[in-house]
Amino acid sequence: MRTKICGITSYSDAMDAINAGANALGFVFYEKSPRYITPSDAKKIITQLPPFVEKVGLFVNVDAQVINSYIQESGCTLAQLHFEASDAVYEQLFVPHIKVIRAKEAKDILQYSNEYRLVDAYCEAFGGAGKRLNIEWFNDVDCSKIILAGGLDADNVASLKKYGFYGVDVSSGVEISHGVKDKEKVKDFIANAS
Numbered sequence: 001m002r003t004k005i006c007g008i009t010s011y012s013d014a015m016d017a018i019n020a021g022a023n024a025l026g027f028v029f030y031e032k033s034p035r036y037i038t039p040s041d042a043k044k045i046i047t048q049l050p051p052f053v054e055k056v057g058l059f060v061n062v063d064a065q066v067i068n069s070y071i072q073e074s075g076c077t078l079a080q081l082h083f084e085a086s087d088a089v090y091e092q093l094f095v096p097h098i099k100v101i102r103a104k105e106a107k108d109i110l111q112y113s114n115e116y117r118l119v120d121a122y123c124e125a126f127g128g129a130g131k132r133l134n135i136e137w138f139n140d141v142d143c144s145k146i147i148l149a150g151g152l153d154a155d156n157v158a159s160l161k162k163y164g165f166y167g168v169d170v171s172s173g174v175e176i177s178h179g180v181k182d183k184e185k186v187k188d189f190i191a192n193a194s
Contacts, residue, residue, distance in 0.1 A: 001160065001193045002167035004056065004147065005186060007035035009179040011045045013186075020187040021194065023167065024054035026080065029070050032060075034178035035171065039074040046075040056080050056098075064092030071095040080118060098147075106137040109146070118169060121150035132156075138163050154188035161193075168193050 005017040006026030014025055027042040028035040039057075046055050057076035059067050061083050071079050072095070079097040081089075090097070101111050102122040109119050121131040132151025143165045152160075153173035160168065172178075174185040 001157075001165050002147075003190050003193050004054075004167060004169040005171075005174065005181065005189075006056070006058065006149075006169055007033075007171040007175070007179055008045065008181075009035060009037050009041075011048055013181040014045050014049060016181060016183045017186050017190075018050065018053055020183075020190045022053070022186070022190055024056050024078075025049075026056045026058055026169070026171070027074065027076060028058045029062075029074075030058060030060040030082070037179075039070045042074040042076065054078055058082055064089045067097070068092075068094055082120075103133055103137070106134070109133075109137055109141065113142070113145070116145045116147070116166060118147040118149055120169075135160070135163075138165075152189075154185055154192050157189055158192040 002023040004024035004026055005022045007028055008014050008025045017025060027037050030036060055076040056078045057071050057074060058080045067079050079095050080100060081097060082100045098116060098118055099112055100118045100120060101108055102120055103109050104122040121133045123131050143163045146165050147167040147169055148165050149169035152168055152170045157168055170189055174181055174189050176182045
């Protein structure tokens with residue numbers, strides 16, 4: 001499974017994740033998050049990174065203009081929309097993007113089944129709550145276009161391999177504190193997801 005380490009706030013955490021084999025890094029452009037980073041601070045990190053690593057900007061409840069400008073300013077390569085955006089928002093985006101399903105029940109995970117999407121557990125707060133989905137919902141479901149998030153860590157990620165997820169996304173499960181990654185946990189998570 002491909003791996004994304006989300007909530008990156010420092011160059012050293014970014015490089016630790018890349019050196020451990022991460023396919024993508026996440027930068028949280030949501031001001032209420034304890035992992036929030038400004039587009040200009042994200043750019044300072046991103047301009048120093050090696051090529052071939054996806055840089056994902058996470059957005060909550062903003063319009064297409066904000067998403068387009070933040071992605072451009074920061075140097076991110078993909079926008080992750082962590083909210084129920086209208087069709088108009090998607091139509092106005094000129095940057096690559098991925099939808100997030102905040103699943104409350106089993107049928108929710110079947111939304112957008114013809115596209116790559118991120119599936120997270122629903123909670124009132126947005127992102128990084130560490131709440132885990134009922135994994136049984138994915139029995140007999142084609143998971144090849146699903147990136148799973150929510151409550152993952154180095155101890156439980158290996159058990160997901162049999163479902164055939166495209167990837168996994170982790171934030172709080174590899175942290176020392178909000179926005180500060182634990183190098184060994186990151187390394188173990190990526191090794192166990194491979």
